[in-house]
Amino acid sequence: MQVITIHSYKGGTGKTNLSLNLAVSAANRAKRVALLELDLESPAIYNTFKNTRGKWMNDFLEKDDVKLKDILTDVSMTAKTKGALEVGLANPEMSAVRKSIGGDRKEQLKGLKRLMSIREELKGYDYVFFDTSPGVTYASINAVLTADRIILVAKSDRFDIEGTDRLIAEFYEGLEKKTGLVVNRVLTPQMTQAVTEKIKIPLLASIPCYCEVPIAGSHTIFVNDKPGHPYSQNIEELLERTLAF
Amino acid sequence: MWAQRVVLIRVLRVNSEPRLVLNRKTLNMGGGMGATMSQQVKLLTEIARGIKDLNKRINDLVEMQAKILESRQSATPKALKQEEPLDALTLLELPDHLRRTAMALHQLGRATAETVSDMTGNSRSIESAYLNQLQRQGYIHKERGKMDGENPKKVYFHV
Numbered sequence: 001m002q003v004i005t006i007h008s009y010k011g012g013t014g015k016t017n018l019s020l021n022l023a024v025s026a027a028n029r030a031k032r033v034a035l036l037e038l039d040l041e042s043p044a045i046y047n048t049f050k051n052t053r054g055k056w057m058n059d060f061l062e063k064d065d066v067k068l069k070d071i072l073t074d075v076s077m078t079a080k081t082k083g084a085l086e087v088g089l090a091n092p093e094m095s096a097v098r099k100s101i102g103g104d105r106k107e108q109l110k111g112l113k114r115l116m117s118i119r120e121e122l123k124g125y126d127y128v129f130f131d132t133s134p135g136v137t138y139a140s141i142n143a144v145l146t147a148d149r150i151i152l153v154a155k156s157d158r159f160d161i162e163g164t165d166r167l168i169a170e171f172y173e174g175l176e177k178k179t180g181l182v183v184n185r186v187l188t189p190q191m192t193q194a195v196t197e198k199i200k201i202p203l204l205a206s207i208p209c210y211c212e213v214p215i216a217g218s219h220t221i222f223v224n225d226k227p228g229h230p231y232s233q234n235i236e237e238l239l240e241r242t243l244a245f
Numbered sequence: 246m247w248a249q250r251v252v253l254i255r256v257l258r259v260n261s262e263p264r265l266v267l268n269r270k271t272l273n274m275g276g277g278m279g280a281t282m283s284q285q286v287k288l289l290t291e292i293a294r295g296i297k298d299l300n301k302r303i304n305d306l307v308e309m310q311a312k313i314l315e316s317r318q319s320a321t322p323k324a325l326k327q328e329e330p331l332d333a334l335t336l337l338e339l340p341d342h343l344r345r346t347a348m349a350l351h352q353l354g355r356a357t358a359e360t361v362s363d364m365t366g367n368s369r370s371i372e373s374a375y376l377n378q379l380q381r382q383g384y385i386h387k388e389r390g391k392m393d394g395e396n397p398k399k400v401y402f403h404v
Contacts, residue, residue, distance in 0.1 A: 105332045105334075109330040109331060109332040109333075112332060112333055112351065113354075113404065119352070138332070138333055138334070141337065145333055145348060174344065
């Protein structure tokens with residue numbers, strides 16, 4: 001089993017879209033895949049997949065008696081994947097969001113222990129994807145610490161480049177995790193060059209800005225709805241490189 | 246520190262002074278140019294006995310010091326236990342070698358130094374030292390095997 005975390009310094013880099021499409025793309029290879037939403041502060045995947053289990057990732061992280069099988073929703077039919085795709089959704093209710101922000105260190109330690117335990121519980125799965133919150137929050141650090149591979153997503157604006165560079169220097173160095181960079185929503189090739197000149201980790205993909213992606217909306221799975229689109233090909237290549245590096 | 250000094254002084258006063266006086270006396274008696282062979286043999290025997298005696302006392306002192314240090318170290322974690330959860334931010338603040346060990350233990354849940362060393366690639370003795378360091382700092386717990394399938398003779402660590 002490979003645990004792959006998608007993380008970024010700033011919000012709005014396209015992490016959730018990438019996580020969703022990467023998970024579907026992996027499941028299309030007839031693999032068993034789980035997508036776990038760890039962006040507890042701003043949940044979004046519930047817009048794409050409905051929670052039919054009544055329990056959330058928040059419950060799994062907080063309570064020892066809640067198992068992943070209690071919260072994972074099988075969305076293979078909805079997503080039309082060849083292999084099995086299951087999702088663990090973050091609770092979008094404000095009370096749950098507040099609780100996730102306000103937990104003390106002992107509660108955060110429990111969350112980390114619970115995340116570490118998924119390797120045992122999800123034996124038999126091929127890939128587990130974590131969609132995280134941006135920056136250095138407890139949920140995102142826990143996801144990074146649990147991962148085998150990390151995809152760091154950045155846009156090509158100056159704030160994002162500087163922040164991502166600092167994130168790598170002060171947070172990622174010393175963790176000894178396989179970390180690759182995705183430059184997303186690129187307008188010109190020079191923009192990718194500007195990012196790679198500053199950020200010295202392997203470049204996994206440079207994905208152009210396609211208006212069709214936001215227009216398609218959160219209720220569709222882009223790689224399955226438009227498999228011939230360049231964005232879908234970018235996702236396929238990104239998955240390939242992520243698993244290879 | 247004070248307790249250690251007091252112990253050292255007491256040992257020297259009580260045990261070593263009579264021995265030194267005896268040695269000095271012996272040297273004055275048999276160390277001259279006109280000493281006979283039997284006096285020289287007696288002197289050398291006395292010196293050899295003195296050196297043996299000193300060696301024994303030095304060993305006693307080393308043992309005593311080791312016991313004092315051990316009792317201090319075992320007293321420390323009791324005060325810190327439960328005070329420092331090994332959460333994500335704490336992991337990030339640890340030095341690299343301890344972080345590697347702590348993360349391996351996080352993944353294993355509960356393990357011996359040997360099992361952790363299998364994961365990190367370090368030797369068992371190094372992992373044992375790192376795990377004990379984490380335990381003394383109050384980040385992890387240490388106990389003899391007591392769960393199902395565990396060896397009660399082995400020491401297990403857990404977060």
